[in-house]
Amino acid sequence: MGGIRVVARIRPQQDSELERDCIVSATGPDGDASSQPTVVRIPSFKNENEVFSFQFSSVYDQASTQQTIFDNEITPTIKHLFNGFDVTIFAYGVTGTGKTHTMRGGKSLADRGIIPRLLSSTYRRCRKIEKDSAGKTSVGITLSYYEIYNDKVFDLLEPPEKRTMSGLHLRDNGGKTVVVGLTERPCESLKQFEKMYDEANINRSTSATNLNAHSSRSHAILCFKITMTTGDEIRVSTASAIDLAGSEDNRRTDNGKERLVESASINKSLFVLAKCVEAITQNQARIPYRESKMTRILSLGQNNGLTVMILNLAPGRSYHLDTISSLNFANRTKKIEIREIENEPITKGCSRAVPTLMGSSMQRQPLRPLANTVHNTAMGTKASLKLEVKSAKTFSVYSDRPRNPSMSTQVPKDTVRRSSPLKRPSEAGSSTFNRPAKRRSPDRGHRPSGAMSKEAIEDMIEKKVTDILAARAMDHPSTAPVPEISEDVQKRLELLEKKIDGHDDEREQGLTFLLMAKQHAVRGEDRSALRMFLLARDYFPDNVKLRMKIERLQSKLKEQQPIKPDSADAETDDTSREQPGRHNEVTDSQCRKTGGRHDGRSANDDEYQDEIAGDGEEGYDSTDSFRHRPKKAKGSKKAAARSIGTVESAGSADSPRTKQLLSIINSRDVGQIRLLQGVGAKRAEAMVEALCGGEEGDGSCQVVVSSLAQLGHLRGVGVKTVEKMRSGLVV
Secondary structure, eight states, rough: OOEEEEEEOOOOOOTTOOOOOOOOEEEESSSSSSSSSEEEEEESSSSSEEEEEEEEEEOTTTTHHHHHHHHIIIIHHHHHHTTOOOEEEEEEBBTSSSSSHHHHBBSSHHHHHHHHHHHHHHHHHHHHHHHHHHTTTEEEEEEEEEEEEEEEEESSHHHHGGGOOOOEEEEEETTEEETTOOOOOOOSSSHHHHHHHHHHHHHHHEEESSSSSSEOSSSEEEEEEEEEEETTTEEEEEEEEEEOOBBBBHHHHHHOHHHHHHHHHHHHHHHHHHHHHHHHHHHHHHOOGOOOOOHHHTTTTTEEEEEEEEEEEOOGGHHHHHHHHHHHHHHHHHHHOOOOOOOOOOEEOOOOOOOSSTTTSOOOOOOOOOOOSSSHHHHHHHHHHHHHHHHOOOOOOOOSOOGGGGSSSOOOGGGGGOTTSOOOOOOOOOOOOOOOOOOOTTTSOOOOOOOOHHHHHHHHHHHHHHHHHHHHHHOOOOOOOOHHHHHHHHHHHHHHHHHTTHHHHHHHHHHHHHHHHHHHHTTTOOHHHHHHHHHTTTTOOTHHHHHHHHHHHHHHHHHTTTSSHHHHHHHHHHHHHOOOEEESSOOHHHHHHHHHHOOSSSTTTTTTHHHGGGGOEEEEETTOOOOOOOOOOOOHHHHHHHHHHHHHHHHHHHHHHHHHHHHHHHHOOHHTTTTTTTTTTTHHHHHHHHHSSSSOOTTTTOOOOOSSSHHHHHOOOHHHHHHHHHHHOOO
């Protein structure tokens, strides 16, 4: 087992970058700059006094050259490549950090990248091996080059006109991912490779962004297969050089519509690669290789060979967060362990031997019809019985072949057997061919030629069932006994069953009465609260707290009864309820017709203000009907109390503005009422209908509004509407 070798390279500064913005540095393991750098240091993004350190196999600063990196990191892998190991080299980093320059390089000899140098060293070693073996060993190289653009695979060795919209497909073959339909061209010399490589790079997708004038828009994979043939032995190994596209921040690259689609595909594949690395390092059961074609081809941790990762970094401050993200990814990648397994050599002309009892030298015998089986025996018996009745055929089929005279002999009737047209005819009547005896395995007993009896079949079935049950009993041992359930848990389960079956309705009804009682108590309606508590007592007879609340409310109501103020008004209120024909007050029957809110008290009652103040909350009236009052959409209890207090004070003063408003309302003129502030046509018509005695409109039960409080009870009129109408009048 070996890990992935991670090598970091810091690219030189560009002309547009300043020296003071360089924040990435390469040092030795103990901070010694003279030794070989293996540590990358970078300050924290939030606190520059805090410095992060990342240790890798090797680190190359801005002054490092292409030749130095190749000699130190790639050259040792060539020896393993010719020994039968697969080699994978890939470059990772943010866009604009020099990945393509590291892998491909420039046109000059000094700027050549890893791929041209790798092929050059490979061809030199091939010639050396052929020369040392005196021609006994031949080495051949085949080349394939493709890209992953928008998560689609395209062959770069073929012209773009031959591409399909869906691209090439991927398949699994022996644990390796294979591109179906990929072109593999033999490459015999370095010049031929350079020509093919330059033509293929023209077909690769590149474009310019704000961060890179020649940004790669796809992942490029170059594979060359080395085939070494020595006599009958063939050894195959593969080297893959992958130039990954860099992750992009679209806020900085300023990509257009097409570039945004490419950037989304690139970032998605790199994100899936990060997920795969994290899943491998955490030893998860599932690794999401198949979520992206790039990760499926790369297969980190799955390929058996040597893997080298070149991490490209930018030294500038503008790449601060991207550099830290790349360093964290590389730090997780170096923890991945891979199996360095040598590819097995293949021997020419090796065929699979047929195991026989007499050895491998014995020839394989021809097939014979299965005449000894139970099925064929029974079928043959039936066919022979039928043929005894039928006559023999009196015709023959024409054939160009010469007829064998020995085959024309008459076959006895008792040996004639009808066989299936799909089976080869029996050669029992032929005297020219001697069939060898059938071999029988020594461990296999004599197979009976006849049908099995019913008792034998039943015994066989019983034995098989017994064996299966015994095997299951061994595989699945008996489970431990279930512990007993405690009494508390049993009671809770019973309560839950009652709730599910719907037997807990009585308790819910009692809780409803308790909730209504609490609402009345909060609004100060003690009498209504007492009634609700008394109704709830039937459902909770043993509740001590409920009994204490009832006694407390009863004593409170007894104390308030002898000193109840305005008893005369209360008698007048009772009289008004008994005489619904009076036109100077809004009675219960009129409120039911007009849709107004009335609680059975007169307009001059002292408790009217408190009752209106409680209308802002959801609850119930204090009358015997317990009619639900809907919650108002706006306003609060205090605001309503202040508003109604203002209206009452204004009404009690009997000011000219109040008189004018009441006269306009009592005139029942829709034209005048709709001109009031805050009143429209529909509200004016509703007010006139309420004043005229409901929807009948016959005028038999007309209402005379004598105060602003009565006006506020009309349908469609509230406290705020009364204030608006009154304040809008000009006296």
